[in-house]
Amino acid sequence: MTYDYIVIGAGIIGVSTAWQLQRAFPGSSVLVLEKESRPAYHQTGRNSGVIHAGVYYTPGSLKARFCKEGNIATKQFCSDHGIRFEQCGKLLVATDELEQGRMAALVARCAENDIAVEELSAPQLRECEPNISGVGALLVPSTGIVSYTEITQKMADLILQGGGEVRFNCRVEALHEQSDQITVETSNGSFTGRFLVACAGVMADRIVRMLGIQPEFKIIPFRGDYFLLGAEHNRIVNHLIYPIPDPELPFLGVHLTRMIDGTVTVGPNAVLAFKREGYGRFAFSLSDSIEMFTYPGLLKVLYRNFSVSIVELKNALYKRGYLDLVRKYCPSLSVEDLHDYPAGIRAQAVTKDGTLASDFLFVSSRRALVVCNAPSPAATSAIPIGGYIVEKVTVLAEGISSGAPWREN
Numbered sequence: 517m518t519y520d521y522i523v524i525g526a527g528i529i530g531v532s533t534a535w536q537l538q539r540a541f542p543g544s545s546v547l548v549l550e551k552e553s554r555p556a557y558h559q560t561g562r563n564s565g566v567i568h569a570g571v572y573y574t575p576g577s578l579k580a581r582f583c584k585e586g587n588i589a590t591k592q593f594c595s596d597h598g599i600r601f602e603q604c605g606k607l608l609v610a611t612d613e614l615e616q617g618r619m620a621a622l623v624a625r626c627a628e629n630d631i632a633v634e635e636l637s638a639p640q641l642r643e644c645e646p647n648i649s650g651v652g653a654l655l656v657p658s659t660g661i662v663s664y665t666e667i668t669q670k671m672a673d674l675i676l677q678g679g680g681e682v683r684f685n686c687r688v689e690a691l692h693e694q695s696d697q698i699t700v701e702t703s704n705g706s707f708t709g710r711f712l713v714a715c716a717g718v719m720a721d722r723i724v725r726m727l728g729i730q731p732e733f734k735i736i737p738f739r740g741d742y743f744l745l746g747a748e749h750n751r752i753v754n755h756l757i758y759p760i761p762d763p764e765l766p767f768l769g770v771h772l773t774r775m776i777d778g779t780v781t782v783g784p785n786a787v788l789a790f791k792r793e794g795y796g797r798f799a800f801s802l803s804d805s806i807e808m809f810t811y812p813g814l815l816k817v818l819y820r821n822f823s824v825s826i827v828e829l830k831n832a833l834y835k836r837g838y839l840d841l842v843r844k845y846c847p848s849l850s851v852e853d854l855h856d857y858p859a860g861i862r863a864q865a866v867t868k869d870g871t872l873a874s875d876f877l878f879v880s881s882r883r884a885l886v887v888c889n890a891p892s893p894a895a896t897s898a899i900p901i902g903g904y905i906v907e908k909v910t911v912l913a914e915g916i917s918s919g920a921p922w923r924e925n
């Protein structure tokens with residue numbers, strides 16, 4: 517049969533998209549293809565579980581818009597489907613004057629992004645978080661926590677209930693786009709569809725290449741190591757505790773995160789990974805590494821951020837260095853408090869000139885659309901991103917029905 521829509525990837529972006537395609541086009545046939553044995557196996561199931569508010573993002577960007585909408589939509593989805601979430605709020609803690617200055621810039625950005633925040637003095641911070649020290653903080657009340665694995669599983673169930681299919685252990689190996697359909701060859705058979713949407717996370721650039729398009733970026737994997745605090749620390753904080761980020765760096769910094777299961781994690785750092793889906797500290801793939809280190813974009817990133825990269829690498833191998841990052845705002849923690857916890861790998865698009873793509877990024881052909889850069893806060897933003905893809909696919913379909921000329925790739 518020819519499916520109306522084939523979606524690659526059963527992470528939260530893939531299932532959110534498939535679920536919304538099915539709702540937008542009732543009666544259409546939807547197939548999700550996933551190479552792993554279950555949904556949310558990669559980024560979606562290995563993150564901090566934070567429902568972000570949208571504090572950091574450039575006003576007018578897709579990230580700013582979708583994060584704000586996604587914060588509301590995610591909580592609504594959870595309420596509608598009986599999924600636990602908690603709106604515990606987050607504190608961005610300034611530990612010195614420099615960070616206080618950066619905090620003022622964040623307050624201005626929140627105003628532009630229409631995100632409600634409250635500035636706390638040092639005594640107010642101490643009152644609401646006795647274990648946290650700082651010279652001031654920014655309270656973001658709308659931030660929450662959830663399990664994105666649970667949301668993804670629920671959306672996959674809804675796809676099945678709506679008559680769609682989700683096939684696991686199907687690795688997409690080749691794509692053939694023709695004038696009237698697109699054929700998807702997998703490790704477990706071949707499928708044809710009218711449209712293809714690929715939400716392949718860390719493999720996005722490889723999918724673009726399968727379409728015969730030369731991507732103008734490469735996905736670079738950045739590992740995020742976490743530690744789990746012992747159960748005696750489950751109440752160490754009342755909010756999520758974040759550092760004030762360095763505006764020059766793309767990641768948010770090591771934070772103390774209350775998880776929805778009642779535990780508290782510390783992390784994630786951001787270390788260049790030597791394997792796209794290798795989660796161990798020493799995971800290594802020769803082919804992935806050759807591909808990365810022969811890419812001028814990555815070499816430029818490393819050149820510009822040499823000292824930061826070395827410090828990140830050191831802290832990834834040296835627990836005490838990692839701990840120092842947290843002790844800046846939570847001085848009572850010691851090395852013995854940090855227990856092993858699974859890491860995650862961020863899929864970050866980097867362009868040839870060494871720019872880390874900051875916004876969500878999409879590439880399309882006539883019958884296919886590939887999500888190319890969907891790092892944090894993409895889990896929070898998954899529902900609006902899925903809605904946006906539905907709109908884009910509708911435009912592609914209109915282009916085809918208007919008889920726009922077909923070009924073989």
Ligand SMILES: Cc1cc2nc3c(=O)[nH]c(=O)nc-3n(C[C@H](O)[C@H](O)[C@H](O)COP(=O)(O)OP(=O)(O)OC[C@H]3O[C@@H](n4cnc5c(N)ncnc54)[C@H](O)[C@@H]3O)c2cc1C
Nearest residue numbers: 525527528529551559560563564566688717740860894896
């Ligand atoms: C450490 C870390 C912390 C984060 N914290 C947060 C947070 O607190 N809040 C937030 O909003 N976001 C957070 N994020 C970001 C968020 O997790 C991701 O942006 C989001 O999960 C991306 O979803 P995805 O569906 O695009 O990718 P993924 O979840 O990686 O899914 C992609 C899927 O595609 C499949 N796939 C790939 N290639 C193929 C192929 N050839 N054939 C078949 N299937 C294929 C993969 O197996 C995978 O299941 C974090 C990310 C990381 C790594």
